[in-house]
Amino acid sequence: MLAAKIATRTACHRHWARLSSTAAAPSSYKVVVIGGGAGGLAVSSTLSKQLGKNEVAVVEPSATHYQQPLFTFVGGGLKSFEETYRPTSEVIAPEAQWINQAAAQIDPDSNTITLADGTKVAYEYLVVAAGIELDFAGIKGLKSAIGKNGVASNYSPQYVQKTFEFLQNVKEGNALFTMPATPVKCAGAPQKIAYLADELFREKGIRDKVAVNYYTALGKIFAIDKYANAMNEIARSRDVSVNLFHDLIEVDGAAKRATFKVLGSGPQTGETVTVPYEFLHVTPPMKPFDFIKNSDIANAAGFVDVDKGTLQHTKYPNIYSIGDCSSLPTSKTAAAAAAQSSVLKHNLLNQIRGTNAPAAEYNGYTSCPLVTGKNKLVLAEFSGYTGAPQETFFFNQAKEHAFSYWVTAEALPAIYWSSMLKGTWDGPAVIRRFANPTSAN
Ligand SMILES: Cc1cc2nc3c(=O)[nH]c(=O)nc-3n(C[C@H](O)[C@H](O)[C@H](O)COP(=O)(O)OP(=O)(O)OC[C@H]3O[C@@H](n4cnc5c(N)ncnc54)[C@H](O)[C@@H]3O)c2cc1C
Known part of the structure; x- marks a missing residue:
């Protein structure tokens, strides 16, 4: 039954024939992968080897590839920043063509994407793996406050080194760690750094002078009960205060004050709470990139609308998506993208080769x-x-x-x-x- 979910190559050929007859595309590829991050490279490396040189293009604007899961360790002073990155040219498979630009538009009806400089690239099959956008502007005052006066974020390579630098400067007062209400990548990372900070303050002998406070917009410390129970106990034993339903809405960098809106349905709901801080670690709100959100391949929330088992687009059979930009209803992590990658590659190669093998299915x-x-x-x-x-x-x-x-x-x-x-x-x-x-x- 799953095999039936993978639409046949014929449908894609129809799209392709339409394109061939009308468009004067400067370049075209069997497969275009948008995004050379964790998911995009896991997929494009295999596909480019299987399909041959220059059949697969990777559209990736960044000259540097970051292994983002290491950012937590950098923020906690346990790894060097240099360990987290490599040149993109070294991590893209030699068989793939790197297009060093951002995708600006996706036109699934003509099987083309438009790059930031306006050129069009045609594809037979498209894999969308562009990740999720950090929205520092989504919190009032944050853009001007971050990177200075004790405000940092492990989520950006620009600010991750500031985390450890500012943590070392703390002598007393409040250290705040926040988690927004939006979907985020690695939903555990907002609290991991709170425990590393707690340990650092203990080592420095100042823990009794520093209050470690975790503020989350959500109603639980972690989505899955088994781990939520463990984390609540760890937070309690480490004297990390957990404030549920508190959504950071404003940072006053000059006055060192963070303002939260109280969510949920308690007596304080709708009120705002302002807390002074010496150190503030912000997990910014995150959102789908506009070029995806404004395209025909997005669902109502702005993520690429794919089947949660096969990773194939629900409307365009020659489009797949993986990782943080996809609609897959699971926690957004590199670990998830790794598991998704084999499913995507299996199903896409089946489709390209016209084999009738049973479809692979991602289990979340x-x-x-x-x-x-x-x-x-x-x-x-x-x-x-x-x-x-x-x-x-x-x-x-x-x-x-x-x-x-x-x-x-x-x-x-x-x-x-x-x-x-x-x-x-x-x-x-x-x-x-x-x-x-x-x-x-
Ligand atoms: C602090 C932190 C800690 C984390 N900890 C963990 C962890 O412990 N374990 C874990 O599994 N995961 C962790 N993650 C999450 C993990 O890094 C991501 O979920 C994973 O990288 C998702 O892969 P992706 O390919 O979907 O997106 P990404 O790896 O983010 O790649 C997206 C790529 O798309 C590119 N791109 C963006 N816009 C465009 C465009 N317009 N055109 C073309 N390309 C574009 C970007 O430059 C980027 O290279 C962590 C992340 C952070 C920030």
């Missing part, structure tokens, strides 16, 4: 390694579709563990460069088969 797997200190980490792994834990190892991963820390801080970063970006890592499912065969936990 995602992972959030919640680092809580040096050598301590809660390794949340679950399906965003069912909420059920999908732990790789035999022990209870909701417990802080040095091995989980090693996996996240050492093994996964190496796998990211050597395997995920080369298209040969699709997540730990294969390890789970022998490391946790009974899925006991």
Whole structure:
């Protein structure tokens, strides 16, 4: 039945024939991948090897590729910033054509995209992997406050080094850590840095003078109960105050004050609360990029509207999407993109080759390694579709563990460069088969 979901190549040929007869495109490719991030490279590396040189183009405006999951460690002073990036030219597969520009428009009816400089690129198949946009302007005063006077964010390569610099300057007062109401990538990262800060303040002997406060716009500390229970206990034991339903709406950088709107349905709902800070770590609101949101391939929320099993577009059969820009209703992480990548590649190559193999189906797997200190980490792994834990190892991963820390801080970063970006890592499912065969936990 799933095989039927993958529309045939014929449908795409119809699109293509229309394009060929009308357009004078300066370049055309069998597959165009928009975005050379974690998901885009995992897909384009394999496809370009399978389909041959210059059949696959990667549209990527940035000359630098960042391994973003490492940003938390940089912010906490546990890794150097230099470990997080490599030149894009070195991580794009040599068989793929790198188009060093941003996509500005997608026209799925003519099988073309328009680049920022106005040139058009034609495709037979399109993979959209552009990630999600950080919206620092979405909070009043934040754009002018960030990067100065104790305001930082691990979410941007521009400000991540400021986190550790400013944390070291703290001597007393409030350290605030925020989580917005919008979808975000790695929904655990807003609180991970609070635990690293707590540890740093303890090491410096100033913990009794610094209050560590986590403010989240959401009604829970973590979406999945098993890990939410663990994180609530860790926060309690570390004296990290958790303020639910508090959405950061304004930063006054000069006065060092953060204002929150109270959400939910409690007695304070609708009121605002202003808190002075010495240090403020902001997770900015995030939103789909306009060029996707304003196109015909977006759903009402602005994400690429794909089937949650096959990753194929619900209306345009020659379009797929992966990662943070997709409508897939799971937690947005590199771990999720890795698991999605093998499904996407299987289904797209089936379609291109006209094979009738059964479609692969993504089950919502995602992972959030919640680092809580040096050598301590809660390794949340679950399906965003069912909420059920999908732990790789035999022990209870909701417990802080040095091995989980090693996996996240050492093994996964190496796998990211050597395997995920080369298209040969699709997540730990294969390890789970022998490391946790009974899925006991
Ligand atoms: C602080 C932090 C901590 C994180 N921790 C973890 C973690 O522990 N574990 C985990 O699994 N994940 C983590 N993540 C999330 C993870 O990095 C993302 O979910 C993952 O990178 C998503 O992959 P993607 O390909 O969808 O998007 P990205 O990797 O963001 O790639 C998108 C690419 O598209 C490009 N692009 C943007 N606009 C355009 C355009 N107009 N045209 C063409 N290209 C464009 C961008 O330059 C970028 O290269 C973390 C992220 C952050 C910021």
